Structures are given as structure tokens and as C-alpha cells.
Amino acid sequence: MTVIILTACPPGLRGHLTQWLLEISAGVYVGHISARVRRRLWARVKDLAGPGRALIVYQIPGEQRLSFEAHDHHWTPEDFDGITLIRRPANPVFNPAMPSGWSNAARRRRYGRRQQPTRRPASE
Template sequence: MTVIVLTNCPVGLRGFLTRWLLEISPGVFLGAPSARIREVLWNEVRQYARQGRALLAYQTNNEQGYTFETHDHAW
């Protein structure tokens, strides 16, 4: 399972992601792409997000069962 959340990103980026993932709410994308496709999607998101923010969360084999990556998130 993969989740990508976009905030203040170009509309075209949202359109790009809908080719691979379902947009279950504005800016929230959900799907189960392979690891290779997930990496390609995340690279596109980081390249075209501009001043927007993005979050990627996906399942992995660790203690919590998932991991996440961020783009321009202020913690």
C-alpha cells in the first residue's frame, strides 16, 4: 500500500499521479504500485512539486510495518 499526500502542488502533478493511484480526497493518493513504480512516482513528485509539500508513506518490512519520506515539510 502506498499513500502520497500533496499540499499546494501544481494541478498537473495531481493529474500525473491519477494514472497510477486513486485520488481518494483532494491531494491524497492511494494505491499499490511496485517498488520500482513507487520510486519513479516519488522522483516525479519531488521534481515537479515546486513550492508545494509532499508526503510518501508505504509498507515495508520493519518494526512499524511502514516508512515515510517527505518533501519540503517543516517539522
């Protein structure tokens, strides 16, 4: 099985992929294709992606039983002793007062910057 995920790619590329794969969600294509077709299709995706990003996941024999490749993506696959892992870019600005991934409400609760709601005076 092969899965291709597109982000911000031209509509022409999306139409080209529907000739070979099923689009199960916006920008997500799945199907069973041969290795030769997969390689040629991935080369075409890289050529036509333009400013967009693309990921491909496909089955291979081995420990993980899958492999993946990325095109113009911030997250990059890297091989560590035969196991492919995704390397995420480091957070360029680290501020311990505001850890990334926390909502504003969680930050306010943790650091005591809670804003009290204003109350209107009761009308008489």
C-alpha cells in the first residue's frame, strides 16, 4: 500500500494522482501500485509540487515494514541503525516562561496571570 500526502500543492498535481490512487481526504491519496509506478509517480510529485510539500509512505520488507520520504518538508526522515525516524526541527526561540504547545489558558493558570472578568453593575 502507498500513501501520498500533499499540502499546498497545485490542483493539476492532485488531478494527476487521482489517475493512480484514491483520494480519501483532501490531499491524502492511497492505493496499491507497483514499485516502478511508485518511483515514477514520486518523481512526478516532486517535479509538480511547486511551493507545496509532499510525503510518501510505502511498504518494504524489513523491521519497520514501511519507508517514507519527504519533499520540501520541515520534518525529515533519517536512518538510525536501520530504523527510519522523523527529525523535527528544533524550536528556534526557547522561552521557558512559555513552553511551546501550551494553550494561553494553561499558561495563565500556571503562571497566575489570570484575568478577572469584569462585572456590570446591577441595573436598578
